[in-house]
Amino acid sequence: QSLLTQPASVSGSPGQSIAISCTGTSSDIGRSNYVSWYQQHPGKAPKLMIYDVSNRPSGVSDRFSGAKSGNTASLTISGLQADDEADYYCSSYTGSTAPFGTGTKVTVL
Amino acid sequence: EVQLLESGGGLVQPGGSLRLSCAASGFTFRDYVMNWVRQAPGKGLEWVSIINGAGDGTYYADSVEGRFTVSRDNSKNTLYLQMNSLRPEDTAIYYCVKSNSAWSSLDYWGQGTLVTASS
Numbered sequence: 001q002s003l004l005t006q007p008a009s010v011s012g013s014p015g016q017s018i019a020i021s022c023t024g025t026s027s028d029i030g031r032s033n034y035v036s037w038y039q040q041h042p043g044k045a046p047k048l049m050i051y052d053v054s055n056r057p058s059g060v061s062d063r064f065s066g067a068k069s070g071n072t073a074s075l076t077i078s079g080l081q082a083d084d085e086a087d088y089y090c091s092s093y094t095g096s097t098a099p100f101g102t103g104t105k106v107t108v109l
Numbered sequence: 110e111v112q113l114l115e116s117g118g119g120l121v122q123p124g125g126s127l128r129l130s131c132a133a134s135g136f137t138f139r140d141y142v143m144n145w146v147r148q149a150p151g152k153g154l155e156w157v158s159i160i161n162g163a164g165d166g167t168y169y170a171d172s173v174e175g176r177f178t179v180s181r182d183n184s185k186n187t188l189y190l191q192m193n194s195l196r197p198e199d200t201a202i203y204y205c206v207k208s209n210s211a212w213s214s215l216d217y218w219g220q221g222t223l224v225t226a227s228s
Contacts, residue, residue: 034213034214034216040156045219087153091214093212098215102153
């Protein structure tokens, strides 16, 4: 149950776009369309932002988008806003396990 | 509105036991897979266990296999996590989490309950 690899931190100025990568293997991300992304503000529970690689739950801004290529998934945040500053985690959910990524701290400069 | 309310956390000595509960409401509990996810202080998320809707299918992270047991009572809309032989490294906030209908993501999270294993 290996962790998926994410950059420790990503930063951007308001209005810019940033991308967070999530690298796995052919045994998890590479073979699964069940990649999801979670946002966690300090002291709060995580919130689902993207599921099934690129789908947004109701209520999530369309500034958040997801994609996958090979063993790497990505989350893009466009039009960066102050409230986007948070930790972000990817996950490749299989139904029997749900390994998470190492987490990325997004800082809005 | 989906609500998940965890309880049962607290301070326990290493080697001790604790049982967490999660009261669910706002959805048909028996129809959904449920999970426990934990987060050690200042650390990332770690998936802990999963149980199917009927309660007869369970999986665990290697780190808790043989020590933790997940169960559910669909008549009470409640999820449980029995934690035995607790170790200091089990210290974390434990979240009760609902899977979506396709088992492909974790769509609703409780607010968590803190478990501290320390002497």
